[in-house]
Amino acid sequence: MTQVSIVVPIYNEVESVGPLCERLNEALVGLGRTYEVVLVDDGSRDGTWEKLKELAGQYPYLRLIRFRRNFGQTAAMTAGFQHASGDVIVTLDADLQNDPADISMLLDKADEGFDVVSGWRRDRKDTFINRRLPSMLANGLISRITGVPLHDYGCTLKAYRKEVVSNIKLYGEMHRFIPAIASWVGAEVAEVVVTHHARQFGQSKYGISRTLRVVLDLMTVKFLLRYSSRPIQMFGKLGLWMGIPGLLILLVSIASHIGYNLFDIQCLAGLVDMSKRPAWIITPFMLILFCTQFISMGLLAEIQIRTYHEAQDKPTYVIKETVEPR
Numbered sequence: 001m002t003q004v005s006i007v008v009p010i011y012n013e014v015e016s017v018g019p020l021c022e023r024l025n026e027a028l029v030g031l032g033r034t035y036e037v038v039l040v041d042d043g044s045r046d047g048t049w050e051k052l053k054e055l056a057g058q059y060p061y062l063r064l065i066r067f068r069r070n071f072g073q074t075a076a077m078t079a080g081f082q083h084a085s086g087d088v089i090v091t092l093d094a095d096l097q098n099d100p101a102d103i104s105m106l107l108d109k110a111d112e113g114f115d116v117v118s119g120w121r122r123d124r125k126d127t128f129i130n131r132r133l134p135s136m137l138a139n140g141l142i143s144r145i146t147g148v149p150l151h152d153y154g155c156t157l158k159a160y161r162k163e164v165v166s167n168i169k170l171y172g173e174m175h176r177f178i179p180a181i182a183s184w185v186g187a188e189v190a191e192v193v194v195t196h197h198a199r200q201f202g203q204s205k206y207g208i209s210r211t212l213r214v215v216l217d218l219m220t221v222k223f224l225l226r227y228s229s230r231p232i233q234m235f236g237k238l239g240l241w242m243g244i245p246g247l248l249i250l251l252v253s254i255a256s257h258i259g260y261n262l263f264d265i266q267c268l269a270g271l272v273d274m275s276k277r278p279a280w281i282i283t284p285f286m287l288i289l290f291c292t293q294f295i296s297m298g299l300l301a302e303i304q305i306r307t308y309h310e311a312q313d314k315p316t317y318v319i320k321e322t323v324e325p326r
Helices: 017-029 048-058 073-083 100-110 128-146 174-184 208-227 232-261 278-311
Strands: 004-010 035-041 062-066 088-091 116-120 158-161 189-193
Touching: 004 017, 004 073, 004 100, 017 035, 017 048, 017 100, 035 048, 035 073, 048 062, 062 073, 073 088, 073 174, 088 100, 100 116, 100 158, 100 189, 116 174, 128 174, 128 208, 158 174, 174 189, 174 208, 232 278
Parallel strands: 004 035, 004 088, 035 062, 116 189
Antiparallel strands: 088 158, 116 158
C-alpha cells in the first residue's frame, strides 16, 4: 500500500524535470515509506513529455499523465489527486524552486495529526515589486477573508491527507485555497518554513494578471466557506441593507409631502416638500427594487443548493471518525 504520493504539475519544464526527478529520488529513498510520484504534463509543447517518458524508464515509481492541452495548474493538481493512491499527498512545483528535501519535514508535521501542512517560503528568492509584494498583500487578504491565517498561500509545497482532498472540487485558480476549503470540512491546518531556491531554467508562468483571477476566486471561496448551505443569508442581508434605507427615504418623502401640503408647517425648521425632488422619489424605489432582486436571487440560490445536495445525495457535513458499539 502506498503511503506517500508526490504530485507535480508540469508545464514547459523540459530542462527542469531531469534534475527534479534526481532530487526527488534522493529525498524519497530515505523516507522509510512506500511512495509514488505522479507527474502531470499540463499540455507542454517544448519536449517535456518526451523527456518524462525517458525518465520513466529510469525511475519505475513514476506515474505520468498528459493533458491534450494546457488546462491550468488547478486542473493538473486535481488530476494528480484523483490518480494518487497514497495516504498523504505532497504537491510541489517542477521549476526546482521548491526543495524535495523538505518533504520529510512536511510528513513529520502531518504525523502529528494535521490534515494539511502548508509550506512557508519565508526567505523567498523572487523579485520584491512584482512577486513578493503582491504575494504578501494577497496572503494577508486571503487569511483575513477565509479565517485561515497562513503566511504563504501561494507556496505549492504542501502535504494533504487523501481523505481531505478527495472531497474537494477545484476550479479556476482555486488550488491555492485548498487549506481554507479544507478547513470548512474540519481539517487541521499547520504551516512550516521551507526552503526556496531561485529559478534556474525558463521563465515564471505567473504574472500580475493572475492576481486579479485570484481575487475573483477568493470571492467564490468566501461564499463556499460561509454561505454554501444558506445562500439566502448573504443575498438577503444585501437586500435588506438596500431595502430598509429605501423604505425610510420613501417614508420621509411622504411625511414631508403631508406636512408641507396639509398642515402648512413648511415654515418650521425649513421644511420642504421632498416629493418635489426627483432624487428623493427615484432613490427609494431603486433601493427597494434592488432589495427585491437580491432576496429573489437568494431564494433561487436556496433552491439550487437543495437540488445540488439532494440530486447527488450529497451530505451537508463531513464525518471524520466514528466508533461503533461493541
